[in-house]
Amino acid sequence: MLIMPAPLEGIRVVDFTRYQNGPHATAMLADMGADVLKVEMPGNGDPGRQLGVGADGFCSYFEALNRGKRSMTLDLRADGAIEVVHKLIADADVLTENFRPGYLDSIGLGYDDLKQVNPQLIYATNSGFGPEGEWATRGSFDVVAQGMSGAMIALGGGPGERPITAPWGLADQTGSLLFAYGIVTALFARSQHGVGQKIDVSQLGAMLTLQALSLQAFLHSGFQPVLKPGRSFSATFSWYQAGDGKWFTMGLLDPKSWAPLCEALERPDLLNDERSTDPFQRRDNEEWLRSELEQTFQQRTRDEWLARMIAARIPCGPVYDYEEVADDKHFWLNGYLQSPPHPHFEEHKVVGIPVSFSETRTQVQSSAPELGQDTELELLNLGYDWPDIERLHDSGVTAVKHQGSAAAGD
Incomplete structure (x- = not known):
């Protein structure tokens, strides 16, 4: 059988991004076969290497965001660094960065500078607020974008209520996608029209996209939807606890x-009760219906209810904790969880790839790189000889000391 290359095989990415938003995006490109070279400051590298390091020296934060990449060190402020960057991007397809807006322009590495070296370059900027307006030059982190986007007020219950922030770095993760x-x-677009270009994707824009349904309703009608934490959309689009104490979800949108x-629940009375005969009645009598369902679901175990609802073609599923997620073979069969090799840990499990292809292969290529592990090899590939490389090291432009490792506290 012919083994096809990965979807992005042959694409070369020079990655200057740090922390979460940009690195997660470039990790996804690496999953799809792109060659991603992570360029980091000598010394400690990406600050994400120091976030949440465990007792065994493993940094889950950095691993999740940087698997499948190579790493070299380069101090962009040092004399000689611009020459190295020019060589790096001369045959690169993509440059990614999420520095404070204007920083790379100030040191001669802005888009207008680098497109002179490589007109076909995709110069991808990951900003806080977008390229225009008074906020464009300001720095940001996830919580700032969440607050400005309206999401924290909506999640908190509406105007006048205490704002609530969403977990998981939602602006970062959505922005990375x-x-x-x-x-x-x-x-x-470059393959179709032959042009490189600069693109900007912001945390703020990502948060508005994430809220498109609620925000669109407000823009059209002026109605500000109120989200109640811990509260579901309706009694039939919700989660319930079964008799064995385990939780499950069900989602009914189709009135049919x-x-x-009702048949699966052995509750024909609900089918005939005027309080629940149609979607409008079920909405108007939501509290009553929710109470009825809660009592019914106490009569069997979670697995029994799921079996009955699956047989009735009702969308449903278990509510898992992370241990149950890791133990369910379904996630492994679909590649959503994978176990790539790691140089320091015999058993290494990672979040996998949420997209499957019938022909072009994808997989988590490798664990996150140690700081600067590929510096010398990359410089050799760029045409530098050993005396040149020694000079770059001595002058502080690059370094090969593996500090801030993602794998072990060495």
């Missing part, structure tokens, strides 16, 4: 699913 999307789109649900 859109960053990768923008990069791949720009690469396709109501009768099969």
Whole structure:
């Protein structure tokens, strides 16, 4: 059988991003086969290497965001660094960065500078607030974008209530998906039209996209939706606790699913009760219906209810904790969890790839790199000889000392 290359094999990315948003995007590009070279400051490298390091020296934060990449060190402020960058991007396809807006321009590495070296370059900027307006030059982190986007007020219950922030770095993670999307789109545009270009994807724009349903409703009607933490969309689009104490979800949007649900629950009375005969009645009597369902679901175990609802073609599923996620073979069969090799840990599990391809292979290529592990090899590939490399090391432009390792506290 012919083994096809990975979807982005042959694409070369020079990655200057740090922390979460940009690195997660470039890790996804690496998953798809791109050659991603992570360029870091000598010394401690990406500050993400020091966030949440465990007792065994393993940094889950850095590993999740930088698997599959190579690493070299380069002090962009040092004399001689611009020459190295020019060599790096001369045959690169993509440059990614998320420095404070204007920083790279100030040191001669802005888009207008580098497109002179490589007109086909996709110069991808990951910003806080977008390229225009008074906020464009300001720095940002996830919580800042969440607050400005309206999400924290909505999650807190509406105007006048205490704001609530979403977990997991939501602006960063959503922004990273859109960053990768923008990069791949720009690469396709280049293949169609022959032009490189600069793109900007912001945390703020990502948060508005994430809230498109609620925000669109407000823009059209002026109605500000109120989200209640811990509260579901409706009694039939919700989560319940079964008799064994385990939780599960069900999601009914199609009115035609109501009768099969009542049959699966052995509750024909709900089908005939005027308080629940149609979606509008079920909405108006939500508290009563929720109470009825809660009592019913106490009569069987979670697995029994799931089996009954699956047989009735009701969308449903278990509510898992992380241990149950890791133990369920479904996630491994689909590649959502994977176990790539790691130089320091015999058993190494990672979050995998959420996209499957029938022909072009994808996989987590390797663990996150140690700081500067590929510096000398990359410089040799760029045409530097050993005396040149020694000079760059001695002058502080580069370094090969593996400080701030993602794998072990060495």
